[in-house]
Ligand code: HEM
């Protein structure tokens with residue numbers, strides 16, 4: 396990849412497109428899903444043209460999300476495998492929160508928090524997809540028993556709350572650690588950002604391993 | 606059923622706020638005396654007739670049940686059971702199935718669409734079809750497996766207890782049509798009292814377990830049965846012995862949702878507080894210098910860290 400001085404390439408245009416498509420779908424799913432989640436949020440259905448439209452389109456967003464996330468998963472999974480350092484990093488989470496990164500182990504391409512977001516999203520999307528199929532009555536009403544659907548709708552509801560929680564953490568972290576959003580917007584981060592937050596990754600890059 | 610009766614609504618799905626409470630009205634009930642039913646299906650035909658419903662023609666399934674199940678255009682269905690007690694007799698148990706109009710309706714509890722399900726002061730639970738979004742949650746909420754969502758218009762349907770007729774002082778169409786007087790309609794009090802007399806009569810004829818089916822697990826119902834075997838309701842084509850809103854539905858529609866939303870809001874607020882207290886984590890000029898140096902001069906040795 397072309398390298399401008401002081402900038403470190405982090406995401407290819409394809410990776411960014413893949414990420415933002417996934418992000419858009421997750422937000423659309425959260426908004427349309429929440430409209431059915433609680434009476435106080437029913438107004439969100441108007442964003443989709445009314446309750447019936449929100450109900451009808453939500454699962455289709457889900458299908459596209461699964462496909463889009465699958466590509467993202469295979470793109471990123473190699474850098475998201477858990478290591479000893481990640482456990483140590485989690486142990487030092489207080490220093491991380493206090494912006495005292497000198498006190499935490501050097502981080503490779505992703506830190507433990509980012510990896511937890513990755514795996515949290517992975518499992519929750521799988522759970523949401525399969526529980527979502529069970530309650531997709533427009534097409535699959537006759538495939539499962541009502542008792543099964545009761546379990547599925549509860550699971551779907553809880554998993555939805557959980558994934559929105561993970562999403563809030565993900566978004567806050569990317570805003571709090573300045574310079575992160577740039578990586579996903581423009582595809583590169585500054586050398587200083589990499590030095591400060593992902594020194595092991597920068598080192599590998601300087602060695603020409605990446 | 607279009608909603609002409611908003612002054613009489615006591616509960617409305619997915620809605621907050623107080624319902625209008627200026628009118629007083631008596632609780633009504635339909636009493637189905639299974640022991641007097643001859644299975645002629647006049648009620649089923651009258652239901653189609655009054656509500657102007659024409660279900661699709663189906664195939665013979667080897668049973669008198671016709672159609673084989675409730676469907677969006679069949680709001681009441683005679684279900685036939687051949688029961689052989691130990692003494693070698695044959696009893697033909699015929700139950701008119703349909704919405705029970707629970708005092709505590711699981712469908713209404715589950716419904717996410719404001720005003721798609723209402724409960725009137727007289728006890729009738731009604732679907733307001735234009736507000737229905739077709740999600741099928743009512744199907745999961747119902748302890749009696751009654752609502753059916755149409756594949757054509759994606760609306761959920763069930764017996765309205767002829768709320769339109771009742772509001773005009775008429776009895777439901779099925780009651781009107783029954784030739785044996787097996788279906789009666791009146792105040793819940795009168796129906797309960799009449800049922801008591803019927804139960805006594807059945808007991809005197811040897812049905813020791815005769816009784817009234819008005820299950821308290823759903824707060825009582827506004828459609829009640831007189832059963833010869835009230836100790837075993839499930840004999841009658843699977844009528845639930847002890848119906849109640851499923852605990853899974855209670856958990857799904859209970860405190861979990863407001864708590865989950867509060868937790869999400871609290872997390873967002875926690876982020877804000879963290880920003881205000883700790884501030885953003887900003888890359889410093891010395892980081893940039895060190896980073897550039899590493900890129901220019903090579904990786905160097907990893908720093909020893911604790
Ligand atoms: C991955 C594939 C997904 C599928 C197939 C799916 C499918 C469904 C279906 C069928 C429903 C019932 C309403 C309807 O028929 O539209 C539903 C409800 C819902 N979905 Fe999804 N969904 C998926 C992903 C998601 C995601 C990622 C979220 C959250 C960001 C989400 C949040 C919700 C919520 C909050 C509800 C309402 C639950 C309730 O009423 O308690 N869904 N979903």
Ligand code: SF4
Nearest residue numbers: 716737738740741743
């Ligand atoms: S299908 Fe209609 S009536 Fe049933 S729960 Fe959904 S919106 Fe309410």
